[in-house]
Amino acid sequence: MAGGDGHGRSSPEDDADHYAVLGLPSGEEGSKLSLKEIEKAYRNQSRIRHPDKRPNDPNATADFQLLTSSFEVLRDEMSRCCFDAKLRARRERVLRDSLQDAKRRKMSTDLDERERSAAAAVDPAEEGRRKEKMKADELKREIAEFKARRAKKASEPNGKEKAAEEKVGPGLDKGRMLKVTWETSAGDYSAAKLRGIFARFGIVEDVVIRSKNSKKKASAIIVMASKDAVVRAIQSMSGDTTNPLLVLPLEPMAPSFSSTSSTNHNESMGPEFNNVVGAGFQNYEAFVMKKLKEAIDKKKNIR
Template sequence: MEDLKIEEMDLYEILEIEFGSTAEQIKKAYRKKALQCHPDKNPDDPNAAKKFHQLSKILEVLTDVKAREAYDRVLKGRKEAAIRHRELDGKRRKLKEDLEERERLAAGGGYKHKSEAQKLREEIERLRKEGSKQVEEEIQNILRTIHEETPKSEWDSSNNRIKIKWNSEKKDPNNGGYTRDLLHRFLSKYGDIQALVLSPKRKGSALVEFKEQKAAEMAVELEVGLPENPLRFEWINGAPQGAHKPKSDLIKDSDFESVTLMNLRRAEERKKLIEQMMADEDES
């Protein structure tokens, strides 16, 4: 972004505001433009990030008193020169350009001999080194606005964590028979797992986040874990809205056969899983 030539640009025109606009008007115009060109709003525009960065540099210059004064002098001089330039014929224009070039080459020494463009570049360099708190605040405001405007998924796994508990003695090196890999195998059959963490301080405890609500609800309702040491599930922030309620402990006679068959299938699947795990460990 170092090739951005501020002295050759009309910053007010880019922001679509008047030359003498107030600081608040400048910030308001910046917010409008920044929201329009932010990369999150323009995923198909490869230049969106560059445009957003350029707007922040423009805001940086126009909200700094010294930099803006230097820029305004350059802009005013450039516009006046353009008017004079159009009024001169070709021959006189060439003589004027030659004279200005000789004067530029002869200029040197202290700050008072520097061109307005040189002074502006020095102010821009100062801003680059010092940074601008105003610009940083405005950028953060833009990011917050975009975040608020972005459609949110109905399911937020971070707000619907599930605590898992099982019996384990404090000094049990086997943690009640559970490892992270074993828990992951039990739970992943319900759906994608966003995060799964065993408590580093407390035995018999873990947290899990599921990518989809249905997967989380199924795990809470159906998973038992090891038959000799069952898992217990608890929603950290309470069950999510619209969550399927667990089946009643009172099973109707008409449902007894189907429930029994389901439990037998789950037990058989669990047995095969444990046998496979033991075989994998023996091979390793």
């Protein structure tokens, strides 16, 4: 039997069913045919398929060559036995593949059936409750995250205020700091100008102009060398009706001073200022506005 074309490729004879080429039954039935039956089939096919009988068929020669080759395989006892074994192996492989495909199809069908049965077994009411619980849990989680963000935001100081405090240095005593606010229409107050204004109340350690977040107002942080200087600055500037600056302590002052000397010093500044300190500067801005209004009314009465 032919073994190929010499380049590793199989020839038509290698894949051909030689029994079928001769028009004979194949498989187990073909293996039981006698040599005379095979020779008779070959002669009949030769008369029909000879190239001389098919002058207009371009495949006539190749077909006749295949017919002759198949006959040579089947007429030789050894080559016919090898071919029969080859056919059996081919049939067994086809059967095995078919069984495997059938098994896979059955497994797939069984799986689909189990999934349908499981879906049918689920109580619609129970499924609805499960979905509602999932939604409720998701909502609770979102609410908890929202509350956590709000609590964190509430615990953090104002971003710009914190940035200004960080510029003047961490760990400084806030009791020595002043927050100064003014209307931009009143003029442009630079760090050097503010330093000059507050230097008359004591040593000015630092001045930080805050980023302007409004076209109408501006502010700054003034760091004095002592708390006494802070008190003097507030006392002096709150009493000046012509002063365009609103001066407030960065940190509310204690209602009273622990030592006698501090108390006496506080009292020496006058009852009006003492009242403000006693209130802890909680309403200091309102106090300043009230004093400004009183001063304006007094001027009007004089005129």
